[in-house]
Amino acid sequence: MVKSMTGYGRHVNSYRDTRITIEVRTVNHRFLDLSIKMPKTLLHLEDKMKKLAREYFKRGRIDVFVTIDGTGLVDKNLQVDWNLVDQYMEKINQVKDRYQLTDTVSVKDILQLDDVFFITDQEEEDASFQEILLHTCKKAMKLVAEMRSKEGEAIAYDLGSRTEGIKQIVFKLEQHREKVIEQYRDRIKQRIEEYIKNDLWDQDSRIIQEVALMAEKGDISEEVTRLFSHIDQFLLTLKKEEPIGRRLDFIVQEMHREANTIGSKSNDVNISEWVVELKSEIEKLKEQAQNVE
Template identity: 35%
Template sequence: MTGYGRGDVVQQGYRAVAELKAVNHRYAEIHVRMSRDLLAYEDSIKKLITEKIRRGRIEVYITFERLSGSVPEIEVNREFARELKKTSDRLAEELGVQSDLSVAQLLQFEGVVQVRTAEEDPEQVQKVIAQAVSQAVDKLLEMRAREGAQLAADFQERLDRLADAVQQMSERSPLVVEDYQERLQKRLQEWLEGKMELDESRLLTEVAIFAERADIDEELVRLRSHIKQFHETLKLVEPVGRKLDFLVQEMNREVNTIGSKSNDLILSQYVVEAKSLLEQIREQVQNVE
């Protein structure tokens, strides 16, 4: 499921901002973007997220800064600066030019100036980042919950239509058998009246095949059971995406079996409608955790 969450925490002179963006994915896939000096906290960030989010591709963006504390200490390597100045003066004298090396230019030489900042407290840094990530996860889950409610309503509507199609199949099935019986009786009557030749073995074979294929009661019973399970699963508070995916596969299996047994145009139309609804449900199930 898609979603966005942002956490912003200021504590003990540190500020951490965490942004999470989630898109649909069959499994949990987490990508963390942050500065190299924070890489030591990547595993703990992922663990914190996977404790609450089991499915989806999650993009995580972490920014961190120190807000207060002692002023950075600046150290000047004066000995190195003197040697640079002496070298500049000697070279100028040898070349017969004026030495114009300024203090500003000296400070730009690598190794002349070193800036030392106060050491970070790793435990405090991790704590601040964790709080920001937790905030972002909670906001993301709130957004996904709203989307989940909309998805559930959509599932209910499509399942109701699927149940109607199943009921229509159930009502049509005995009519198919009756229609076949009427046609068979007509052919037998014509044979008895000598209007046509009858291949007895072919007739028996046809009757046996039709009797086997015409019965779809078991498939309809299982379909109704799967629809009921789907409704019940939607009420659970735990991650249900995989279970719903499995139920859709099983319903597809039953509908395909009915389709293979059907030699009736109207019944085939109900099968096509059911398969279309299941495909729509399957696509939406991929968005469920």
């Protein structure tokens, strides 16, 4: 099954007075590259989220963004800096003794002292929060996987169509091959007649060697056969129920290699034109195949 490496998913959930938002974005990459951005207090959950991602994705750059809004996970506590209060009281008593003051210090006076009272935020997290967070992450990743599968269907259709187009070009090459061989045969015959006419026929098998070299140079049958084999392998690979992107990349490289060999072997104008067209279509196939997981 063909799957794209491009997708996006977002899911929102709630826990107490906290809003959990998870976004997942995926793009092309040669391997599986996971990146999770979330508050530092949740970093201990990173491995669990990565394990979850590996269940949905086998290849591509996966970016996960976790946003926590609200105060449901925060417990506010009023604290007293007793050391600072002791210092204040000590200094106040010193002032009273120095100037023989009789005023007493009230609670109201203490409340007005700077930095004596302060509020701390203590984040609370329990198993229920972890479960909801991972469930939210799973929902977002599932949306991405569905999008990648849907886009993969369109890619599979395009790859199949382009491959069939390439096959038609290879058919032309195969059908024209006999004509090219005939042309080489005529050229060889002409060269032999020149040797005989100029009394250059000798016993060192030069004619036989030249016949063999010219025949080998013009014969593209092996390359055509391998191209047909690569095309069949490509189409079969599209039907596999597993990640196939790397295998498609390899097959396309082999197609391109055979096309180059045909181009270097033949001096025929028609074959040269078809090779240019063939290489252009293979390049388009390569670009599209790079989107496959």
